[in-house]
Amino acid sequence: MSRSNPRVLNTLERAGGFASAQEVYHLMQRAGESIGLTTVYRSLQSLADDKIVDVLRRDDGESIYRLCGDAHHHHLVCKGCGDAIEIPGGAIEKWARTMAEEHGFRDVGHSAEIYGLCQKC
Amino acid sequence: MSRSNPRVLNTLERAGGFASAQEVYHLMQRAGESIGLTTVYRSLQSLADDKIVDVLRRDDGESIYRLCGDAHHHHLVCKGCGDAIEIPGGAIEKWARTMAEEHGFRDVGHSAEIYGLCQKC
DNA sequence: TATGGAAATGAAAATCATTTTCATTTCTGC
DNA sequence: GCAGAAATGAAAATGATTTTCATTTCCATA
Numbered sequence: 001m002s003r004s005n006p007r008v009l010n011t012l013e014r015a016g017g018f019a020s021a022q023e024v025y026h027l028m029q030r031a032g033e034s035i036g037l038t039t040v041y042r043s044l045q046s047l048a049d050d051k052i053v054d055v056l057r058r059d060d061g062e063s064i065y066r067l068c069g070d071a072h073h074h075h076l077v078c079k080g081c082g083d084a085i086e087i088p089g090g091a092i093e094k095w096a097r098t099m100a101e102e103h104g105f106r107d108v109g110h111s112a113e114i115y116g117l118c119q120k121c
Numbered sequence: 122m123s124r125s126n127p128r129v130l131n132t133l134e135r136a137g138g139f140a141s142a143q144e145v146y147h148l149m150q151r152a153g154e155s156i157g158l159t160t161v162y163r164s165l166q167s168l169a170d171d172k173i174v175d176v177l178r179r180d181d182g183e184s185i186y187r188l189c190g191d192a193h194h195h196h197l198v199c200k201g202c203g204d205a206i207e208i209p210g211g212a213i214e215k216w217a218r219t220m221a222e223e224h225g226f227r228d229v230g231h232s233a234e235i236y237g238l239c240q241k242c
Numbered sequence: 243t244a245t246g247g248a249a250a251t252g253a254a255a256a257t258c259a260t261t262t263t264c265a266t267t268t269c270t271g272c
Numbered sequence: 273g274c275a276g277a278a279a280t281g282a283a284a285a286t287g288a289t290t291t292t293c294a295t296t297t298c299c300a301t302a
Binding site: 157 | 279281282
Binding site: 078 | 182184208211224230233236239
């Protein structure tokens with residue numbers, strides 16, 4: 001009994017990586033698709049219930065969604081100009097798994113970000 | 122220039138573990154202390170800026186605060202109950218430094234968090 | 243093909259933590 | 273004592289999310 005609108009999932013795919021409900025909504029609007037914000041919220045929630053997407057919280061409290069199992073990467077963000085470079089997770093992946101295991105955590109994901117000043121700034 | 126009301130820190134200590142701004146506020150009310158919600162928010166924010174307390178997000182989006190040990194650490198957060206365990210950074214520290222160096226970034230910091238379901242959930 | 247109920251939809255209102263505004267009070271140094 | 277700075281808090285604003293509810297779309301079956 002999927003209550004999820006397929007176009008929402010589609011948009012999330014197109015977005016690549018994380019997107020908030022509001023972002024998905026605006027993406028769809030810009031793409032000329034007619035949909036209500038309520039439906040976007042309901043669909044994302046349903047996708048999360050079905051374990052099709054991961055839910056996280058951004059620092060500002062907004063919920064962000066991502067397709068599960070997506071190859072993920074991390075970001076190197078410049079505090080000056082805001083530029084973000086995608087970088088591989090490397091050692092983090094193992095660290096996360098080890099730490100989680102050590103404390104008996106299941107169904108584990110992680111987020112990591114490096115910030116600093118880039119060469120130009 | 123501390124903008125933090127000492128009674129707020131005091132209450133957070135008494136609370137033990139995590140407490141949200143609203144919870145701290147109600148605790149103080151119940152204790153007969155006169156304080157405004159605004160001041161509670163400002164004080165907790167200031168304590169967080171000064172790295173005296175840790176800030177996390179509960180699943181419902183509410184921010185929760187806890188006195189933190191001085192060592193640099195990361196968090197293992199349960200998606201179910203919101204419990205957070207402090208864990209050492211380990212490999213991450215080096216990873217962050219390496220990645221930053223590789224791209225010529227200076228003045229580098231990082232954030233990382235692992236989330237999953239704890240044994241109880 | 244009609245029909246009746248279930249599910250989906252979305253606009254608008256409600257909720258709720260947090261932030262902002264701004265007038266007032268409390269501190270400080272002189 | 274006094275001026276200016278900092279702290280305070282009530283009330284309004286903000287913004288994401290949820291709820292309400294009337295309407296529309298589906299779909300199985302008569």
